[in-house]
Amino acid sequence: MDILFDTASLKAIERLTPIYPFTGVTTNPTILRREGKVEFYAHFRRIREIIGPDRTLHVQVVATDYQGILDDARRLLTNIDDQVYVKVPTTADGVRAMRALKADGVRVTATAIYSKTQGFMAIASGVDYLAPYYNRMQSLDIDTRDTIAALAAFIDRFDASTKIMAASFKNIAQxxxxxxxxxxxxxxxxxxxxVALGAPDIVAAVDQFSAxxxxxxxxDRLPD
Incomplete structure (x- = not known):
């Protein structure tokens, strides 16, 4: 099981890296916008410095057409590092680009997945990760759990190497x-x-033990 942080905040990543057993960082243009107009490539090189080479870093393209996606992918790999997972929205042009990138040995994360069909196409294209948008799918009355289960079964059935990386959460139950x-x-x-680990009941229980x-x-310590 992999746990990743969906953030571009350097402060948050620096603070949390020593604490949690997370395995990588994901971002997209909307998340990055919260950091202001940062020096794009330098910002992600700094994230890489913080998380180290063994954790995954997923950065999204901005272009939406086939050639533009390939060009953006090249820029990410050249200006950040060649270990970046290139996030590509799962559109028709995106799927075409995923296939081309995988043929060149690029690490790819298929994103903006709302349906089984998108997921099947991403898996068949050989992507490393696919990211179904859990809360957004629920908001559209899509059976998110059934979709993830179907994609997982497809991966198992065909012995695919793709991993499902669920995203877009509003609460820990999701x-x-x-x-x-x-x-x-x-x-x-x-x-x-x-928020989940700092729930009032948890804090109250720990405080009671200490008291x-x-x-x-x-x-407040055990004896030597």
């Missing part, structure tokens, strides 16, 4: 449901994980 349905990975805003110990032993 993350759990995606994993239960068969997602191999999830990418989420760091704030979502922090009970201190009443008996007068300290």
């Amino acid at each position: 993350v759990s449901h995606a994993l239960e349905a068969g997602a191999h990975a999830v990418t989420m805003p760091p704030s979502l994980l922090e 009970d110990w201190k009443k008996v032993y007068g300290t």
Whole structure:
């Protein structure tokens, strides 16, 4: 199971890297917009420095036409590093570009997936990851869990190497449901994980343990 952070915030990535067992960082133009008009390539090179070479870095193209996607992919690989996973929206031009990129050995993440058909095409194109948009699909009354389960079954049936990386979450229950349905990975805003682990009931339980110990032993540490 892979857990990724869906953020372009250098501060958040620096702070959380020593804490959580995350395996990579995903971004898109909307996420990047929150950081302001940063020096694009330098920003992502800095993210790579923070997370190191063993975690994955997924950066999205901006072009929407076939040749433009290939050109954007080349720019990402040249100006960041050749280990970047190029995120490509799963449109007709996107699928064509995915096939060309995979033929050249490029790491590819198929994104903006709302349907089984998109997922099947991405898997058949040999992408490394595909990203179904969990909350957005639910908002359209699409059975997200069924979609993920069908894609996972397709991967197993044909022994494909693609991993399902569910994205677009609004609460931690959706993350759990995606994993239960068969997602191999999830990418989420760091704030979502922090809220889940800092729930009032959890904090209250830990505080009670500490208070009970201190009443008996007068300290907040175990004895030497």
